[in-house]
Amino acid sequence: MPQLGFGVWQIPDDEAEQAVTTALEAGYRSIDTAAAYGNEEGTGKALGASGIAREDLFVTTKLWNSDQGYDSTLRAFDTSLAKLGLDYVDLYLIHWPMPDNDTYVDTYKAFEKLLADGRVKTIGVSNFLPEHLDRLIEATSVIPAVNQIELHPHLQQLALREYHAEQGIATEAWSPLGQGKGLLEVPAIVAIAQKHGRTPAQIVLRWHIQLGNVVIPKSVTPSRIKENIEVFDFSLDTEDIAAISALNEDRRIGPDPATLH
Numbered sequence: 412m413p414q415l416g417f418g419v420w421q422i423p424d425d426e427a428e429q430a431v432t433t434a435l436e437a438g439y440r441s442i443d444t445a446a447a448y449g450n451e452e453g454t455g456k457a458l459g460a461s462g463i464a465r466e467d468l469f470v471t472t473k474l475w476n477s478d479q480g481y482d483s484t485l486r487a488f489d490t491s492l493a494k495l496g497l498d499y500v501d502l503y504l505i506h507w508p509m510p511d512n513d514t515y516v517d518t519y520k521a522f523e524k525l526l527a528d529g530r531v532k533t534i535g536v537s538n539f540l541p542e543h544l545d546r547l548i549e550a551t552s553v554i555p556a557v558n559q560i561e562l563h564p565h566l567q568q569l570a571l572r573e574y575h576a577e578q579g580i581a582t583e584a585w586s587p588l589g590q591g592k593g594l595l596e597v598p599a600i601v602a603i604a605q606k607h608g609r610t611p612a613q614i615v616l617r618w619h620i621q622l623g624n625v626v627i628p629k630s631v632t633p634s635r636i637k638e639n640i641e642v643f644d645f646s647l648d649t650e651d652i653a654a655i656s657a658l659n660e661d662r663r664i665g666p667d668p669a670t671l672h
C-alpha cells in the first residue's frame with residue numbers, strides 16, 4: 412500500500428474524474444473513496460481512462476453504515492465494484508463501527524468471504540476503537556490490515572497507534588491536514604515550513620510519513636494536489652517532530668466513533 416494516497420471525500424461525482432486524473436498525473440497511485448462519497452463512478456472513470464496498469468493502482472472503498480450485515484455487505488460490494496468499473500478493490504473498509512447496531516462482526520465475515528473469493532486484496536476497518544478491534548479479532552480470523560482514523564497534529568491518537576503497532580495493523584490518517592482549518596496557520600508549523608522552504612501542508616504530511624502513518628490528503632486544486640505528494644525529498648529533524656507532537660489537543664473534527672449511530 413502506498414504510504415501517501417489521494418482522498419476524494421466531498422468531491423462531487425462529476426468533478427471526481429478530473430480531480431483523480433490530476434492526482435494520477437501528479438504521481439498518486441492510491442485513491443481513497445467510499446460508497447457514501449457518491450463519487451465511485453467519477454473515480455472509476457479516471458482510473459479506467461488513465462492507461463495505468465491495474466496492478467500499479469491501489470484502490471480503497473468503504474462499506475456504508477446502512478449496508479452493514481452479511482448479505483447486504485455482499486450486495487453493496489457488488490454495487491461499489493460496478494460503479495468503480497473494476498474487477499477487484501485493493502482495500503475494503505467498514506466505514507464506521509456503529510456499535511449500537513451490533514452488525515460489524517457479520518459485516519466483517521462477509522469481507523472475509525470477499526477476500527477468499529479474491530474480489531478484495533485486503534480488508535480493514537475505519538473509525539474502530541480498541542474495544543471494537545478486540546471484539547472483531549476475537550470473533551473472526553483475519554486481523555484487519557488497516558484502521559483508517561481521524562489523525563492530525565491536533566488529534567494524534569497515541570493510544571490507538573500503539574494498539575495498532577502491537578497488533579500489526581497499519582494506521583491510516585483521515586483528515587491528515589485537519590481539513591486545512593487553522594492547522595496550517597499554527598505558528599510552530601509555519602516556522603518549520605519556513606526553515607525547510609516548504610509549505611505548512613508539506614510539513615504536516617511529512618510529519619505523518621515519518622511517524623509511519625498512511626496519509627490520504629484531499630484537494631481539488633491542481634497545484635495543491637501536486638504539492639501534497641512532494642514530501643519524499645526532505646526530512647524533519649527530531650526538534651521539528653517534537654514541536655509538532657507538542658500540538659496534540661486530543662480534539663476531533665469529526666464524530667466520535669463510540670457514539671455515532
Ligand code: NAD
Nearest residue numbers: 418419420537585586587588589590591612628629630635
Ligand atoms: P484533509 O485533511 O485532507 O484536508 C483537505 C482540505 O485541506 C482541502 O479541502 C483544502 O481545503 C485543504 N488543503 C489541502 N491541501 C492543501 C494545501 N496543500 N495547502 C493548503 N490547504 C490545503 O481532509 P479530508 O478531506 O477530510 O480527509 C482526507 C481524506 O480522508 C478524505 O478525502 C477521505 O478520503 C478520507 N476521510 C475518511 C473518513 C472516514 O470516516 N474514514 C472521514 C473523513 C475523511
